[in-house]
Amino acid sequence: xxxxxxxxLRNGVRIDASFAEAFGMRATAVIITAPNLKWARxxxxxxxxxxxxxxxxxxxxxxxxxxxADITPDGRPGVRVLIFAMSTDALQKALSxxxxxxxxxxxxxxxxxxxxxxxxxxxxxxxxxxxxxxQISKRHEGRHIWRLPVMDGEFLCEAxxxxxxxxxxxxxxxxxxxxxxxxxxxxxxxxAAMQGVAGAIMPFxxxxxxxxxxxxxxxxxxxxxxxxxxCPSLRGAVASxxxxxxxxxxxxxxxxxxxxxxxxxxxxxxxxxxxxxxxRGAVRIGAGNYGGKLGPxxxxxxxxxx
Amino acid sequence: xxxxxxxxxxxxxxxxxxxxxxxLLQGLTTQAxxxxxxxTMRVPVPLGDWFRIxxxxxxxxxxxxxxxELDQVGAALQxxxxxxxxxxxxxxxxxxxxxxxxxxxxxGAYAGAMMRGGTLDIMGNAGDHLAGATVGALDGMTxxxxxxxxxxxxxxxxxxxxxxxxINGHAGxxxxxxxxxxxxxxxxxxGPEAGVMMRRGTLYLNEAGPLPPGFxxxxxxxxxxxxxxxxxxxxYGHSAMALARAKLRRYQGDMxxxxxxxxxxxxx
Numbered sequence: 001x002x003x004x005x006x007x008x009l010r011n012g013v014r015i016d017a018s019f020a021e022a023f024g025m026r027a028t029a030v031i032i033t034a035p036n037l038k039w040a041r042x043x044x045x046x047x048x049x050x051x052x053x054x055x056x057x058x059x060x061x062x063x064x065x066x067x068x069a070d071i072t073p074d075g076r077p078g079v080r081v082l083i084f085a086m087s088t089d090a091l092q093k094a095l096s097x098x099x100x101x102x103x104x105x106x107x108x109x110x111x112x113x114x115x116x117x118x119x120x121x122x123x124x125x126x127x128x129x130x131x132x133x134x135q136i137s138k139r140h141e142g143r144h145i146w147r148l149p150v151m152d153g154e155f156l157c158e159a160x161x162x163x164x165x166x167x168x169x170x171x172x173x174x175x176x177x178x179x180x181x182x183x184x185x186x187x188x189x190x191x192a193a194m195q196g197v198a199g200a201i202m203p204f205x206x207x208x209x210x211x212x213x214x215x216x217x218x219x220x221x222x223x224x225x226x227x228x229x230x231c232p233s234l235r236g237a238v239a240s241x242x243x244x245x246x247x248x249x250x251x252x253x254x255x256x257x258x259x260x261x262x263x264x265x266x267x268x269x270x271x272x273x274x275x276x277x278x279x280r281g282a283v284r285i286g287a288g289n290y291g292g293k294l295g296p297x298x299x300x301x302x303x304x305x306x
Numbered sequence: 307x308x309x310x311x312x313x314x315x316x317x318x319x320x321x322x323x324x325x326x327x328x329x330l331l332q333g334l335t336t337q338a339x340x341x342x343x344x345x346t347m348r349v350p351v352p353l354g355d356w357f358r359i360x361x362x363x364x365x366x367x368x369x370x371x372x373x374x375e376l377d378q379v380g381a382a383l384q385x386x387x388x389x390x391x392x393x394x395x396x397x398x399x400x401x402x403x404x405x406x407x408x409x410x411x412x413x414g415a416y417a418g419a420m421m422r423g424g425t426l427d428i429m430g431n432a433g434d435h436l437a438g439a440t441v442g443a444l445d446g447m448t449x450x451x452x453x454x455x456x457x458x459x460x461x462x463x464x465x466x467x468x469x470x471x472x473i474n475g476h477a478g479x480x481x482x483x484x485x486x487x488x489x490x491x492x493x494x495x496x497g498p499e500a501g502v503m504m505r506r507g508t509l510y511l512n513e514a515g516p517l518p519p520g521f522x523x524x525x526x527x528x529x530x531x532x533x534x535x536x537x538x539x540x541x542y543g544h545s546a547m548a549l550a551r552a553k554l555r556r557y558q559g560d561m562x563x564x565x566x567x568x569x570x571x572x573x574x
Contacts, residue, residue, distance in 0.1 A: 033530075074534040110530045136568075138489065138508070138531070140470055140538050141451065147531050156530045 007284075008305060010274045014284040015301050020172045020266065021289035022297040025084045026091045027167030027257055028121055029064065029114035032103055033078035037066060043106035044079040047098045051083070052204045053253075055224055059085040059094035060169060060255050062201030073112045074156070080114045082201045084169050084255045088121075091163065096126040099157070104130065104148070110156035115257075117162035124148075124157035164257055168297050171254035171262035173269055174212065174230065174286040176246040178278070183248040184208075186273045186281030190252055193272035199261035200254055212251040212288065227288075245283050259297055267304045274306065307362040309339075312370040313392070317356055320346045320395060324378035326353065328386040328405075331363035339363070346377070374414060380407040383424060396433075397440065399426040402450070415459065416440055421447040421469060431456035434478065437471055438464035447471070447488065453542055460497070463490040466507065472542040482509045485567055489535070493545040504560045504567035510549050511571045521559030526573050529556075 008015040032047070034040035044063050051061035061083040072078040083098070085091035103111045104127060113123065124146035128135045131148040137159075138145045144159035173190065177183030191207035194200060202208070217225035228234050229241040230249045242249070252269060256262035273282050287301055309331065321344045331339065340354025353359070365386035369379065372392030379394045383402040390398075393411035400419040408427045415433035418426045419440050432454045437447035438461060446465035457475035464480075467487040479497035482490045485507035492500075498515030536550035554570040 073537060074530055075537050076530075076533060108530075110534070136506075136508075136566075137487075138535075139449075139468060140489070140535075143538075145531070145534065147529075153527050154529050154531055156534055 008302060010305055012278040013274050013282055015270070015274075015305050016174075016284065016286035017302065018287045019289055019292070019298045019300040020170070020287035021292060021295035022168045022170040022172075022262060022299065023295045024165070024297070025086060025167040025169040025255065026088055026163055026165055027082060027084045027115075027255070028091060028095060028161050028163045029080055029082050029257070030095075030099065030103075030123065030161055031067065031072060031078050031080050031112040031114040033067075033072045033074050033076040033110045033112070034106070034108045035076060037077040037079075039106065039108050040076075040078045041066075043103045043109045044081050046106065047102035048081060048083075048203075049102075051094075051098075052209070054084070054086050054090075054169075058090055059083050059098075060201075060203040061094070061098070062203045062207075062255075064201055065198060073158075074110055076110075082199070082255070082257065084167055084201075084203075088163065092121050092126075095121055095123065095161065099123060100127050100130070104150070104155050104157070107152055112158045113161040115162040115164060117164055119163050119165070120160040121163050122159075123161040124159045127157060166258045167256065168259050168262045169255040170295060171256065171266055171297075171299055172288050173252045173254075173266060173273075174288060175250045175252065175273065175282045176242065176284040176286065177248050177282045178245050180248040182279075182281055183250050186276055187250040187252060189276050189281065190269035190273045193268040194252070194254065194265040197261065197265040197268050199257040200265035201256075202252055202254055202265075204251075204253055207252060209251045209253055210249075212249070215290065241286075243284060251288065262297070263299055263304060266299055266301075267306075270301070270304055271306045307364045308366040308368055309363045310360040310368050310370065311353075311357040312360075313372055313376075314356055314358060316373045317351075317375050319351075320375050320377050321351065321356065322346045322378055323376050324381040326367075327380060327383050327388070328363065328365050328367055329384045331367075334363055372411065374412070377414070379409075380405075380426075383407060385424075393430070398428075399424075399452075400440065402426065412456070413454075417454075418447055418450075418452045418471075419443070420445065421450045421452060423450040425450060426452045428452075428454045428456070431475070432458045432462070432473075434459035434461055435464055436462040436473075437466055437469075438462075445486070457494065458492075462492075463488070463509075466490065472539070472546045474543060474545050479515070481511075482507070482567075482569075485509070491539075491542075491546055491549060493549050501557075501560060501567060501569050503563050504569075505564035506566045508567070509569045510554070511569060512545075512549050512552075514569075514571055517557060517569065517571075518560055518562070520562035520565070521557040521569060522561060524556040524558050524568075526553060526555050532570075 048061040067078040136147040213224040342353040345351035377395040397416040412430035418437040460478035476494035491510040495513035
């Protein structure tokens with residue numbers, strides 16, 4: 001498909017002739033189960049807290065899906081959590097720390113590998129020592145489970161967890177509206193639609209980030225700083241990227257287990273936000289990139305709009 | 307292509323079938339198959355003297371009209387499928403590391419002894435030392451899955467180190483003796499002294515005779531492991547799943563040995 005030089009118009013919403021630039025990442029997935037969805041979610045929310053950006057959190061993580069009891073390994077309700085990092089070591093550390101502090105500690109939970117694949121990370125293998133010699137190893141048809149006695153019974157944890165090197169992080173959409181309320185409404189609709197896509201997460205609070213950044217800063221040691229071109233309050237003072245009718249900008253960042261998952265999430269988000277129209281939602285949707293020189297994965301909005 | 311062996315009549319002596327497994331028969335002609343020695347005596351006994359042979363050696367094999375004089379059927383099997391119509395003798399599936407064996411009849415002692423992988427399904431009863439260690443072996447079953455739809459004899463799972471055994475019926479005395487790992491389920495009643503000298507591993511017993519004195523009562527904890535195991539037991543039938551989901555009392559032992567084994571016994 002030829003790349004556009006002028007914006008597309010869909011349902012009155014302007015779609016930039018731009019693309020999101022994304023990077024390769026390492027990722028893993030775990031399934032957390034509990035006696036009910038409330039406690040499975042509680043563990044997942046705690047585990048994925050403070051995991052918005054690898055810049056400051058070491059990893060990016062989020063809830064991918066709620067799982068009904070009939071499809072989880074132990075027949076209890078559960079959630080699937082995805083974790084992304086820039087290296088295998090960073091991913092291993094994030095996984096061990098977060099499962100150890102947020103899932104092992106959470107009442108009633110169990111934790112299992114949530115990804116197919118042969119390359120493995122330590123999951124229960126990294127936590128079994130907590131049981132101080134009382135841990136029990138069970139193997140059945142290729143699966144290896146650790147049973148760790150804890151005060152409410154046992155913490156059941158799969159020994160290892162698969163990792164993928166095909167993950168993609170940094171897919172994004174810039175949502176621009178005529179008012180903060182309309183922009184928020186559009187971004188929320190976009191995130192809600194994206195949450196229905198398997199294998200993709202939006203790691204920022206509620207899936208939305210308001211502090212979109214550029215690389216570097218005038219201050220030494222500051223690796224990222226505010227993206228002034230998209231700050232409405234600086235419109236007249238800098239080389240602004242904003243039109244006169246844009247009063248607020250929010251960004252949705254997407255990480256996926258592969259390129260297709262990120263593309264599917266962006267497609268779903270665009271469709272939902274376009275359907276909302278410019279009066280109730282966004283007047284314009286763009287995407288952030290670095291000129292195509294840094295990230296190997298390019299998601300052109302023209303290829304993704306309905 | 308399936309190789310079919312049909313026993314002509316029950317032999318007056320035992321036959322050693324350990325050499326009649328798919329991976330050892332590849333490329334053999336029917337004439338070569340017929341010359342295979344299955345003797346357990348000083349004089350050779352050609353396979354063709356006792357079996358009608360049809361088909362070509364491949365991954366699948368069927369033995370019709372089998373009887374209890376056929377020892378080591380499917381022993382050291384590495385892959386493929388063996389289906390037996392009739393009973394088998396001693397050590398069926400012993401040392402197998404892969405593949406599937408289904409016996410539509412009863413099996414003698416030491417069935418599945420020292421199994422390392424694959425699945426062994428015995429539709430009838432099994433003799434003593436199911437999945438155990440034969441003379442001179444240090445370990446019994448170390449991997450794979452074994453199901454007995456009927457009953458099993460004494461010392462089922464003796465020296466077992468890994469894998470899964472499900473006995474849908476009853477088991478004789480000392481089931482799980484000297485167990486070092488793995489899981490053994492008895493959906494019926496286990497005889498006295500189940501788990502004697504057990505070091506590690508797990509027994510699930512629906513009913514049992516008196517346990518050895520070296521087991522301590524750990525109460526009736528509600529463990530997620532039971533729920534996980536019940537999900538894995540779907541291929542083994544309702545009775546196995548029901549046992550995993552029952553209210554179970556946990557006994558740890560045998561404290562006369564390492565004491566890290568456990569017996570889950572249905573709580574009244």
